[in-house]
Amino acid sequence: MHLRRQFLPTLVLAALSGSPGLAAPDESLPKAEEILDKFVEATGGKAAYEKVRNEKWTGTFEYLGKGVKGKVTSYRAEPNKSVTIVELEGVGTMQDGTDGTTAWQSSSVQGPRVKQGDERAMSLREATLRAPLYWRKLYKHAETVGVETVDGQACYKVVLTPEEGKPETQYFDKKSSLMVKMTMSMASPMGEIPVETVFSDYQADAGPLQPRKVQQKALGQECLFTLEHVEYNVDIPSDRFDLPADVKALTTK
Amino acid sequence: MCAFIACAQDETTEQKRLNQESFEFVWSTIRDQYWDPTFGGLNWNAVHDELRPAIERASTMGQARQVMRQMIDRLGKSHFGIIPADVYGDLDERNEASGTATAGLDVRVLDGKAIVTSVDDGSSAAKQDVHTGWEILRVDGVPIAPALHRIAELDGNSTMRELHLSRAVLAKLSGAAGTVVRVEFLDGAGRGVTKQIERSEPPGALARFGYLPPAHVWFRSRRAGGNIGYIAFNLFLDPARLMPEFGEALRSCAACPGVIIDLRGNPGGLGIMALGMAGWFIDKPDQRLGTMHTRQAPLKFTVNPRLPTYTGRVAFLVDGCSASTSEIFAGGMKDLGRGRIFGTRTAGAALPSAIDRLPNGDGFQHALADYVSEGGRPLEGVGVIPDVEVKLTRQALLAGRDPVIDTAIEWIQKRK
Numbered sequence: 156m157h158l159r160r161q162f163l164p165t166l167v168l169a170a171l172s173g174s175p176g177l178a179a180p181d182e183s184l185p186k187a188e189e190i191l192d193k194f195v196e197a198t199g200g201k202a203a204y205e206k207v208r209n210e211k212w213t214g215t216f217e218y219l220g221k222g223v224k225g226k227v228t229s230y231r232a233e234p235n236k237s238v239t240i241v242e243l244e245g246v247g248t249m250q251d252g253t254d255g256t257t258a259w260q261s262s263s264v265q266g267p268r269v270k271q272g273d274e275r276a277m278s279l280r281e282a283t284l285r286a287p288l289y290w291r292k293l294y295k296h297a298e299t300v301g302v303e304t305v306d307g308q309a310c311y312k313v314v315l316t317p318e319e320g321k322p323e324t325q326y327f328d329k330k331s332s333l334m335v336k337m338t339m340s341m342a343s344p345m346g347e348i349p350v351e352t353v354f355s356d357y358q359a360d361a362g363p364l365q366p367r368k369v370q371q372k373a374l375g376q377e378c379l380f381t382l383e384h385v386e387y388n389v390d391i392p393s394d395r396f397d398l399p400a401d402v403k404a405l406t407t408k
Numbered sequence: 409m410c411a412f413i414a415c416a417q418d419e420t421t422e423q424k425r426l427n428q429e430s431f432e433f434v435w436s437t438i439r440d441q442y443w444d445p446t447f448g449g450l451n452w453n454a455v456h457d458e459l460r461p462a463i464e465r466a467s468t469m470g471q472a473r474q475v476m477r478q479m480i481d482r483l484g485k486s487h488f489g490i491i492p493a494d495v496y497g498d499l500d501e502r503n504e505a506s507g508t509a510t511a512g513l514d515v516r517v518l519d520g521k522a523i524v525t526s527v528d529d530g531s532s533a534a535k536q537d538v539h540t541g542w543e544i545l546r547v548d549g550v551p552i553a554p555a556l557h558r559i560a561e562l563d564g565n566s567t568m569r570e571l572h573l574s575r576a577v578l579a580k581l582s583g584a585a586g587t588v589v590r591v592e593f594l595d596g597a598g599r600g601v602t603k604q605i606e607r608s609e610p611p612g613a614l615a616r617f618g619y620l621p622p623a624h625v626w627f628r629s630r631r632a633g634g635n636i637g638y639i640a641f642n643l644f645l646d647p648a649r650l651m652p653e654f655g656e657a658l659r660s661c662a663a664c665p666g667v668i669i670d671l672r673g674n675p676g677g678l679g680i681m682a683l684g685m686a687g688w689f690i691d692k693p694d695q696r697l698g699t700m701h702t703r704q705a706p707l708k709f710t711v712n713p714r715l716p717t718y719t720g721r722v723a724f725l726v727d728g729c730s731a732s733t734s735e736i737f738a739g740g741m742k743d744l745g746r747g748r749i750f751g752t753r754t755a756g757a758a759l760p761s762a763i764d765r766l767p768n769g770d771g772f773q774h775a776l777a778d779y780v781s782e783g784g785r786p787l788e789g790v791g792v793i794p795d796v797e798v799k800l801t802r803q804a805l806l807a808g809r810d811p812v813i814d815t816a817i818e819w820i821q822k823r824k
Contacts, residue, residue, distance in 0.1 A: 222618035245617035247648030266714040
């Protein structure tokens with residue numbers, strides 16, 4: 156669930172496409188909290204999440220059809236610390252992270268910057284470890300608004316409104332209870348970017364189920380993140396989540 | 409024997425199928441992604457129906473490419489093109505096959521004549537004392553003038569004329585590494601001079617990005633006119649190397665009264681590099697070079713301020729061979745009041761684009777968005793108009809001078 160959107164730094168020309176399926180207005184819709192709690196159960200249950208104190212995952216990243224590929228490594232720790240490193244061929248290294256207070260991004264192309272407003276709020280939400288357990292804390296409102304088909308499967312469509320930032324829409328497969336799609340407007344310095352993210356190939360790696368494939372569409376471009384390996388409760392250096400020096404310089408400016 | 413013939417026929421049939429799939433890919437990509445869903449009044453479905461029989465008839469790759477180029481030419485925009493598959497091969501193979509080694513010369517067409525504007529250090533041309541300002545008359549015995557005349561007529565008043573003319577001459581000079589090109593010049597004294605120039609790899613390191621054809625990228629920085637910084641690079645590529653070099657060039661020039669950024673002949677590359685470079689000159693947040701308008705949403709080219717901010721004067725040098733990211737960078741900085749532009753109008757080819765691989769192996773470059781500079785002007789087909797128009801002349805080049813650099817230096821020195 157947390158491999159949702161921001162593993163790609165600025166270059167993400169992600170996107171929207173939102174192909175709405177068939178609505179079923181006459182169906183009695185379950186409450187959003189029921190759907191979101193079922194998602195926790197479907198991905199391993201509360202106990203599986205509660206065992207996770209930190210995590211490290213690695214994978215690959217690719218702009219589909221563009222020949223641009225890279226490697227991704229991400230670290231997360233309680234309560235909402237994260238660092239994601241993308242090494243993109245022909246471009247260089249891009250990093251995105253938060254120490255739980257300051258959310259930042261740094262790249263060889265654009266240099267360091269500190270996120271503000273909705274963008275910061277979203278990063279902090281995304282960094283929350285065991286986020287599926289805490290949706291009540293992360294969102295002020297959740298509502299089931301209909302049923303739509305995603306990739307041929309009927310899904311509940313749930314709109315979640317955070318305390319800070321734009322609402323996001325999540326789609327949960329009626330049969331498996333897994334989240335298979337999300338649409339949102341991603342805040343960025345380049346403006347609000349409509350993004351559609353599709354999750355598939357859920358697998359467990361000695362922890363909760365994680366989608367092995369995360370595909371994003373934005374502004375007509377498509378990219379694919381493939382999760383290769385996840386480790387839980389590993390030794391992460393204590394300074395791993397400290398702000399990089401150039402980011403720190405911006406906060407003390 | 410029969411088996412061989414059958415096999416060859418199958419291959420042709422397969423290639424035709426792939427070419428037809430490629431045609432459909434190109435057409436549908438534009439249908440789905442072209443930023444203007446009205447296609448500027450063009451009936452895109454009709455274009456498909458008109459050209460579909462032609463792609464079905466095409467029996468060679470060349471013919472198939474021609475049909476697809478006909479299709480995309482109907483849009484009348486830059487940054488749409490079909491890139492032959494062989495450019496994606498290994499560079500050595502590519503040089504052997506199509507030849508991208510150069511004669512070590514850069515060329516502009518000035519007053520209808522192909523004039524040498526720079527000679528690469530250490531090149532065969534430099535060793536033979538080829539001089540800037542010399543006019544190129546013939547390449548391997550073929551006169552240059554008729555081709556230039558045809559291109560000039562075809563392009564009319566197009567902002568891309570200078571780019572096309574220059575590229576036409578450079579294409580004739582390029583070939584396989586180690587081969588020799590015979591070039592007949594007119595020297596400074598008006599005498600005919602013939603040189604046998606051995607082609608060699610272009611300067612710079614080879615860079616690759618996605619399906620862009622591999623390219624050599626160089627970066628140069630020095631001092632000009634005393635203590636003025638001078639920075640030039642030939643492409644906005646290889647950011648992992650170029651961005652730190654650019655930053656270091658500026659840091660080392662922190663006390664300089666001004667910096668010249670020479671984008672003449674720079675055809676662009678990764679647009680995001682313009683944002684990164686602009687960050688070193690801008691200290692306020694929320695400043696933009698312009699806005700990219702896609703079909704889905706506008707994307708602001710917002711500059712991320714970087715420390716330390718360079719506060720001296722910034723002169724951008726441009727010409728008709730400055731295109732795309734060069735125009736976004738120079739035009740945006742001008743609109744932000746952070747740069748003054750010297751030279752001649754740019755190519756007006758500034759659409760952000762992507763390159764896909766087609767089923768037949770070719771590359772397909774397609775613009776993703778329209779681009780409007782922060783001043784509210786589209787750059788496509790218009791270009792960046794210099795604040796101070798300065799043209800290169802043969803006389804100045806023969807005298808070893810560059811009037812565009814000289815004018816920029818003069819402006820920066822006035823600050824003192």
